[in-house]
Amino acid sequence: MRVLVTGAAGSIGRVVTVGLLARGHEVVSLDRVPEPDGDQTRFHTVECTDPDAVAAVFAEERPDAVVHLAGHPDEASLPDSLTSHVVTTAALLDAMVEHDVRRIVYASSNHAVGRTPRRELLTTGTRPRPDTFYGVGKVAAEALLSLYADRYGLDAVACRIGSFGSRPETIRQLSTWLSPDDCVRMVDAALTTTAPGFAVLYGISANTRAWWDLEPGRALGYEPQDDAETYADSISPSPEDDWDGAHVGGPFATATYHRPALDRRG
Template sequence: MTQRIVITGAAGGVGTLLRPRLARKGRILRLLDVAPVPDAAEGEDVECVRVSVTDLPGMREALTGADAVIHLGGLSVEGPWDRILDININGTRTVLEAARRAGVPRVIIASSSHAVGFHPRGEGEAPDYLFPRPDTYYGVSKVAAEALGSLYHDRYGLDVVCVRIGGCFETPIATRQLATWLSPDDCARLMEALIAAPSPGFRVVWGVSDNTRRWFSLDEARALGYEPRDDAERFAGELEGRHDPLDEIYLGGAFCSPELDADPDD
């Protein structure tokens, strides 16, 4: 039986890394974005749809027939409150509501470590389900996404898994990512595990590789079948000097800087 997986934000950074890694025989990838999806040739196994995550009728149509949704769409950095509210928060609610109306049983939401960014760095691993302490409006939007996921599971029975991603890039780009990096291959392994996990209900998991310097627990992700294979430590020699002092104080690092104010005084 053919499986259809929808990816919102498919033209973005994580979506671009995931697309080729999730392609396989017997699976159709339906790629959603407001922008053209680069290097995505439509065919038997790929469908491209231009639609905004804030467009409920369009999203419902785009999600019809899907087996699962990987929701990556939205702003991936700090921004003005009105844009964060519309795209990230209202957009996530729209995706969940469209999934409910279209009968999609499972939604995987890209949350972020910035949902807990103002937690102090501890000596041990940050636990699963660490209580929210967002470091930005962007972080607030990820807290809201997790809350919406919880609501849509409890009220409507959707399986919703929120992944607090540390940083998914081809290679780590800063010293902190020796702890927080999620390799593209491990990202795909995690998504495959979350697609396949039987009846996960509502979960919040950390999205990181098995890094030697890892800050975050992998217990809940492993309980859902995730088996990470990569470690950022092999890049340690290339990242010397790419360090922010706030990385030693807060989980959110530079996102906790008072200079990162999306709505400064006039």
Template structure:
């Protein structure tokens, strides 16, 4: 299995959580990766996902890709286009040519960041809510969902797009209490996506079972995801959110476009 962006925040947390007996993790990042731990079956690859030759070599012989690479915050349009959109196209093309049967794409809540939290309803916002991006970054995530749909429909690759909420060790503020995806639940979610026999094309939310949740868990649960964590235990220490929290994307809806944050 290949993980792109393996040295990033989520990639680093998933390295140990996706470790399984008999599974070899091929880890791709432009930054050098920590060496293998005793008993760990990893194949580090240093390179960029925007390079077709690097991606072709990285995809050779793998059965699934967890695509976490790319800019994870707002950046210039040129950088966002080159890395997040064109880079994901390079990943999917390499997967197609190598015969990789399943690709999991890390989308984001910011693909739908201008959705009003008040519109969530009792079952939460559906995972396939139409895109309402809040930034160039959000546009790139909506674009990779569309690319994933194309590569499933045209070439039969199973593609699951995970609209990740806030995947950190703990939520930072009140808004994040509703969107938190614990690292352990993230591992459970990726395993569910990897293990479902025939998912086809899906868009799902990547969140934990949060008491204050505003995103539907139903679509991820259909794949076998069983979240076990709840952000409520962090509520007492959560910082207040500003008025932008009325939107799913929170402060991204007021951030300057194209400026790294």
């Protein structure tokens, strides 16, 4: 499969591009920054907010599917968050419709439900409950994917990624960790599952202490193999663990991230 990966120069993007290549996919990379050293793909330096530039890449490369990882990975103003997560997704979806590309895998986030109090296992049926404007952007992008799936019959899988990294670093991450290898397994499953329509899965590893239900992912063929519990003995409790685990969004659900929706300058 010829896969266009946006945000390919980012921390998740670099792992995913290498992993997809190893699984036999052909990868075309797109990012707003220049091609990183050692990249082994066809690389385009393009802003995903520019629909004409995005459409030109589709016309040149003719991908079979899109993996959309581009976006600012932290909090910003509401307009900036919507631009980063929703406008970029819209530009890609319009190009997909124009060039008859039928599958998109989207890097959503656990912060789409981050204000949910931590009580029991969360399913994908839990109502959207963003913890930040970042989370609002992810919820809105998921809604846009749903619209295009209904309107144009696209297949769109939103992966609500937990805590991506080489290993868990906190008590919370023993529940929310997504390993690099499982990240590649997740994306590959979302690319190759049969006719998912619009679907949501939680992007975490097979963690013993998981906060999110893995069954929606398993229904799409995602079978995580790693478990954060392997690292539990090396992680010491912290005074921050209580508030870090009060809501599923962790620190994003605390007052530290409270800010006005709009920047007022002048």
